[in-house]
Amino acid sequence: MDHRLLTQHCSREVRIGREVFGGGEVGWIAGPCAVESYEQMREAAEELLACGVAVMRGGLYKPRTSPHSFQGLQAAGLDIIRRIKAEFDLAYVSEVVDRASLELLLPYLDAVQVGSRNCMNYALLKMVGQTGKPVILKRGFAMTVDEWLYAAEYLAQAGARDIVLCERGIRTVTEVTRFTLDLGALAWLKTQDLLPVIADPSHATGDNSLVMPLARAALAAGADGLLLEVTPCPNRALCDARQQLSFAQLRALRKN
Numbered sequence: 001m002d003h004r005l006l007t008q009h010c011s012r013e014v015r016i017g018r019e020v021f022g023g024g025e026v027g028w029i030a031g032p033c034a035v036e037s038y039e040q041m042r043e044a045a046e047e048l049l050a051c052g053v054a055v056m057r058g059g060l061y062k063p064r065t066s067p068h069s070f071q072g073l074q075a076a077g078l079d080i081i082r083r084i085k086a087e088f089d090l091a092y093v094s095e096v097v098d099r100a101s102l103e104l105l106l107p108y109l110d111a112v113q114v115g116s117r118n119c120m121n122y123a124l125l126k127m128v129g130q131t132g133k134p135v136i137l138k139r140g141f142a143m144t145v146d147e148w149l150y151a152a153e154y155l156a157q158a159g160a161r162d163i164v165l166c167e168r169g170i171r172t173v174t175e176v177t178r179f180t181l182d183l184g185a186l187a188w189l190k191t192q193d194l195l196p197v198i199a200d201p202s203h204a205t206g207d208n209s210l211v212m213p214l215a216r217a218a219l220a221a222g223a224d225g226l227l228l229e230v231t232p233c234p235n236r237a238l239c240d241a242r243q244q245l246s247f248a249q250l251r252a253l254r255k256n
């Protein structure tokens with residue numbers, strides 16, 4: 001293992017908007033899987049502010065397993081983000097998949113998300129690192145922890161200083177959840193004190209009734225934050241409908 005740049009140059013505490021990840025703080029990122037409409041994002045923004053979450057998510061570029069599934073609004077959704085950013089005091093995080101999406105989204109991003117499927121896309125990691133923005137680096141769902149840390153090292157080599165690792169579940173023999181949230185890896189990473197590490201129980205489970213217990217388990221294991229999918233009408237969502245929380249569920253989770 002040679003993670004010298006993470007050790008020498010990267011922050012142990014990352015600030016995105018008013019949320020702090022690491023250094024004993026727990027940061028929250030929440031919002032819809034995909035941006036679908038201005039009304040959906042406005043309602044989500046109002047709800048997030050009301051329950052005190054300061055970083056909003058919402059994908060415009062959705063790398064879906066099936067090419068027949070909704071791929072995100074892509075460039076057509078930028079205007080929605082422009083309006084939401086102007087109207088609400090929220091930071092915004094979204095996934096980029098290539099140079100074009102990075103260039104289009106960058107002016108609106110407070111942090112750049114690299115998704116599970118692109119965690120080994122070294123050309124993309126270099127481009128994202130060069131922006132100097134905070135990065136949320138999802139773990140590839142078939143990646144070892146060492147490979148994941150090397151992906152972070154690529155970001156750091158290109159210039160990233162603020163990197164947040166996001167454990168989002170890996171492929172195992174378990175079939176009752178979509179993936180398996182690797183809390184052992186999360187707890188181990190905390191012992192290494194390299195980078196802040198958060199958990200995404202939404203993609204890990206694929207089931208909104210399991211998000212709350214695994215969110216709590218992740219925090220008990222030492223997670224520096226959570227990334228959660230929540231949307232005004234989960235059962236009408238165009239993407240990941242089963243796993244998205246309602247805002248009532250998010251409020252319940254925030255209470256304890």
Ligand code: PEP
Nearest residue numbers: 059115116117138168203
């Ligand atoms: C997401 O967070 O929008 C997403 C697609 O997650 P992952 O890359 O972990 O599958």
Ligand code: MN
Nearest residue numbers: 033229239240
């Ligand atoms: Mn999703």
